[in-house]
Amino acid sequence: MNKPLPNSLRGLPDARGRFGDFGGRFVAETLMPLILELEAAYEQAKQDPTFQDEFNYYLTHYVGRPSPLWFAERLTRALGGAKIYFKRDELNHTGAHKINNCIGQILLARRMGKTRIIAETGAGQHGVATATVAALFGLPCVIYMGATDVERQQPNVFRMKLLGAEIVPVTAGAATLKDAMNEAMRDWVANVRDTFYIIGTAAGPHPYPAMVRDFQSVIGTEARAQMLDAEGRLPDTAIAAIGGGSNAIGLFHAFLDDAVALIGVEAAGRGLDSGEHAAALARGRPGVLHGNRTYLLQDADGQITEAHSISAGLDYPGIGPEHAHLHDIGRVSYVAVTDEEALAAFQLCCRTEGIIPALEPSHALAHVAKIAPTLPAEHIILMNLCGRGDKDIFTVAKHLGAQL
Amino acid sequence: MSRIASTFARLGAENRAALITFVEAFDPDQETSAALLKGMAARGADIIEIGMPFTDPMADGPTIQQAGRRALRAGATVAGTLALIRAFRSVNQTVPLVLMGYLNPILAYGIEAFAADAAAAGIDGVIVVDMPTEESDLLLPSLQAHAIDLIRLVAPTTSDERLPIVLKESSGFVYYVSITGITGTRTASAEDLARDIPRIRRATALPIAVGFGVRTPDQAAIVARHADGAVVASALIDHLAMGLDSGGHASPALIDAVLDDVAALAAAMRAARQINIGLG
Incomplete structure (x- = not known):
């Protein structure tokens, strides 16, 4: 393996799975040998050209990559400032970036001889993507989903069922993504020998944050080349929404060593001071949950507090450890956008670009809408449009007071 | 010698295994867990x-x-849990106490x-479920400094x-x-234990306690024949939980009934190794 350049930010994590002070492997001993086995299998796969070829084959012919880079001309004119490009990962098979990672992990699961797949899901996008690849490879699949999310993401629940997955609603806690992840971990602990846990975001114990990032970095790698083709230069700013942070790290990673401003957009829910948000970096403190040390929403006693966002995919009280590190060293700026601002951006995108975005990238778009008018016309913004909004139309209709 | 080491040494001399019972601090309130702690020590834990x-x-x-x-x-906090332990220690200086929890509150x-206050409160050991050996340098120096x-x-x-990696710098018991x-879900069989415990014995001189899925006096007795201690948690909590009144409180009779379970477990474990050498 190439030794990372000392002045590169792209060489992390270290051998202990740390990104600076964050990351690591905080799991029970029952899982620890499995985590080590997974790490070894992944390291081996990463260096095996046949694994990479296989991964690329499915990305090209099944997912439909590369996804286009789209100059959002009417939006650019409407906002009257910076030139805005979308990386259109919402056009992937299954409608979001999540499938990139699922292809990578299920290929690894097969390589490791695992015969059963489990996953957690929030919005249901990762659940749908996991159920999809499980169907594609003929493996039984169990999806843990918070009961609250089952309620607000019915279309995705039905999609997963059509794809043959078993959905287990989780009623613990606020019955959202965090609780689904706890339950998936419990399943894994009980079925360690045959089960592969496909984690959907760039969080969890090492090697998941690095592995998910690697599988998602196809987004930024493509966008970087496409941007050079389209404009002959790199963007000035790249922006993505953040729940756990897999689409954002997937976009950012290719640009970490470039002179490109990177902005991650957290969910401010009903406002950062309302107590009802999912902004782990803006309002959280470092702690340990779900296998990694990272910023978490928690009370003074270290109890994890509930996150809130209109977007089920951002409704998580933590954030991937690499983001925590990039925040602490100041390489990426993290901002927050409210439910209302995201809803307004959602509608703006529909009407100016003819694209119904998911509520997750609507958060990124809301920040684009804030800064684009303040920037000169030659400033290029690249935004990751990481998912489409079909799954969200019922939620949006409810908030807009429409009857479906 | 620490309370844990001297307890296992004494039990070894008596040819019996340790009954290790579990109380969730503040479940369902501080008074009940205080009563359970005191009562468990009196009834054979x-x-x-x-x-x-x-x-x-x-x-x-x-x-x-x-x-x-x-x-x-009910308002449980780490500070509240340590206060509960201080109160117990003011009336009992002999029974070893082990805190079990997750890393983030610590x-x-x-x-x-935490290490200083836990030691001052009279805690003898700590188990942190989500801190494997690979991450334990975070806590180990402070715990060692406070014995x-x-x-x-x-x-x-x-x-x-x-095994040697996990057991390195381990103390108290395994x-x-x-x-x-x-x-609280599945239970290991006697055959499982007969296979697994000797495997761990070869890697450590520390006493070995068996937990997760030990529910009944019979199961505790089986564990006592193979290992140095049996941990019973979920079965006692289930008994408590099922008897709570509509306001979620435990009556004195319910607490006594849970403590009767402790006494039955203790009796079964005391008898477990006697069978081989004849009763008496």
Whole structure:
């Protein structure tokens, strides 16, 4: 393996799975040998050209990559400032970036001889993507989903069922993504020998944050080349929404060593001071949950507090450890956008670009809408449009007071 | 000698295994857990494990999850748990106490402050479920400085090659998680234990306690024939939980009934090794 350049930010994590002070492997001993086995299998796969070829084959012919880079001309004119490009990962098979990672992990699961797949899901996008690849490879699949999310993401629940997955609603806690992840971990602990846990975001114990990032970095790698083709230069700013942070790290990673401003957009829910948000970096403190040390929403006693966002995919009280590190060293700026601002951006995108975005990238778009008018016309913004909004139309209709 | 080491030494001399019972601090309130602690020591518990409630107990089954939720609703905190322990220690200086919990509340309390205050309160050992050996340098120096044992978990998935890594710098006793799964669900068989315990014995001179899925006096007796201690948690919590009144409180009669279970477990474990040498 190439030794990372000392002045590169792209060489992390270290051998202990740390990104600076964050990351690591905080799991029970029952899982620890499995985590080590997974790490070894992944390291081996990463260096095996046949694994990479296989991964690329499915990305090209099944997912439909590369996804286009789209100059959002009417939006650019409407906002009257910076030139805005979308990386259109919402056009992937299954409608979001999540499938990139699922292809990578299920290929690894097969390589490791695992015969059963489990996953957690929030919005249901990762659940749908996991159920999809499980169907594609003929493996039984169990999806843990918070009961609250089952309620607000019915279309995705039905999609997963059509794809043959078993959905287990989780009623613990606020019955959202965090609780689904706890339950998936419990399943894994009980079925360690045959089960592969496909984690959907760039969080969890090492090697998941690095592995998910690697599988998602196809987004930024493509966008970087496409941007050079389209404009002959790199963007000035790249922006993505953040729940756990897999689409954002997937976009950012290719640009970490470039002179490109990177902005991650957290969910401010009903406002950062309302107590009802999912902004782990803006309002959280470092702690340990779900296998990694990272910023978490928690009370003074270290109890994890509930996150809130209109977007089920951002409704998580933590954030991937690499983001925590990039925040602490100041390489990426993290901002927050409210439910209302995201809803307004959602509608703006529909009407100016003819694209119904998911509520997750609507958060990124809301920040684009804030800064684009303040920037000169030659400033290029690249935004990751990481998912489409079909799954969200019922939620949006409810908030807009429409009857479906 | 520490309370844990001297307890196992004494039990070894008496040719019996330790009954280790579990109380979730503040489940369903402070008074009940205080009464259970005191009562368990009186009714035959050799060591008591005290659960520190956490919102996201990933290795625990429904029973301990719900106990944790009741405890948090009752206002459980790390400081409150330590206060509970100080109160117990003012009346009992002999029974070893082991805190079991997850890392985040300890980090929020402050590692050094936690070790100092836990030692001052009379804690003898600490088990941190989500801190494997690879991450334990975070806590180990502070615990060692305050003479608290860091008790390690060993699982059926822990290979022979890995045992020395896990057991390095381990003290007190080894906690063998006898099933692959969460607390209070499955139970290891006598055959499982006959296979697994000697494997761990070869890697350590420390006493071995078996937990996860030990529910009945018969099961505790089986464990007593193979290992040095049996941890009973979910079965006691289930009894408590099922008897709570409509306001979620435990009556004195309910607490007595749970303590009767402790006495029955203790009796079964005392008898377990006597059968071989004849009663009497």
